[in-house]
Amino acid sequence: MISFSFSSIDTILFDLDGTLVDSFTPIRHSFNHMLRHFGQERELTERETLDLVGGPLDDSVARLLPVGLVSSGTSIFREYYEKVYLEMTYPMPGAPVLLSKIFQKGLSQGVITNKLGDSAREIIRHFGWSSLLPLCLGEGDGLPLKPNPDMILHAAQLLKKAPENLLFVGDSPFDLLAARKAGCRICLLTTGTHRREALITLGPDLLFDSLGDLGQWLRGPDRDP
Numbered sequence: 414m415i416s417f418s419f420s421s422i423d424t425i426l427f428d429l430d431g432t433l434v435d436s437f438t439p440i441r442h443s444f445n446h447m448l449r450h451f452g453q454e455r456e457l458t459e460r461e462t463l464d465l466v467g468g469p470l471d472d473s474v475a476r477l478l479p480v481g482l483v484s485s486g487t488s489i490f491r492e493y494y495e496k497v498y499l500e501m502t503y504p505m506p507g508a509p510v511l512l513s514k515i516f517q518k519g520l521s522q523g524v525i526t527n528k529l530g531d532s533a534r535e536i537i538r539h540f541g542w543s544s545l546l547p548l549c550l551g552e553g554d555g556l557p558l559k560p561n562p563d564m565i566l567h568a569a570q571l572l573k574k575a576p577e578n579l580l581f582v583g584d585s586p587f588d589l590l591a592a593r594k595a596g597c598r599i600c601l602l603t604t605g606t607h608r609r610e611a612l613i614t615l616g617p618d619l620l621f622d623s624l625g626d627l628g629q630w631l632r633g634p635d636r637d638p
Contacts, residue, residue: 424574425515428583429526429533431605433508437462439501443494450489451482463606467585469527469558499539505604507624512545514628521572523548525564530554560590565597589615600627
């Protein structure tokens with residue numbers, strides 16, 4: 414699966430939810446709040462929540478509500494989510510160490526997410542990662558969402574980096590498709606929305622079970638720990 418070396422990479426861009434942070438609890442609570450608002454008594458399970466996320470929020474809401482309620486449902490989700498997400502979101506294990514190591518190596522890094530850009534940047538500020546992740550693009554920033562490659566390509570332009578020297582790290586088919594269309598390398602993690610078996614079939618350049626495993630690959634056998 415690995416067909417390239419770390420020496421060819423000068424930029425690492427990350428997805429956010431399921432990759433750098435575990436934000437699925439506030440997402441599930443917000444979906445369930447939305448459903449209760451419309452009189453539904455069902456409660457989404459963790460697995461059902463994972464199956465919903467990754468793409469645009471409107472698409473997720475459309476799988477739960479009739480088409481005529483999608484717009485208002487999305488607004489209700491966001492209003493509730495904004496109240497609870499910071500206290501219910503946590504860094505993925507190994508995230509702070511990995512981001513610091515990448516920064517110390519002098520590589521460029523940033524975030525490309527389908528989450529609302531303002532919310533994503535607030536999470537980054539909340540965890541004290543602003544100096545490590547100075548670039549963050551998401552919904553509402555004027556670019557189409559993944560699997561469209563435009564956010565990745567725009568980030569490469571802003572950073573003055575070539576897409577072929579960029580590694581994108583995510584957890585879903587949306588991430589892989591966006592990376593492939595952008596012409597960059599893709600690493601998928603099993604920490605988010607999809608199980609390992611499903612991710613293997615997509616044929617990513619790299620597949621790891623944790624950020625720590627990714628860090629090990631970045632270090633390599635002959636690199637500093």
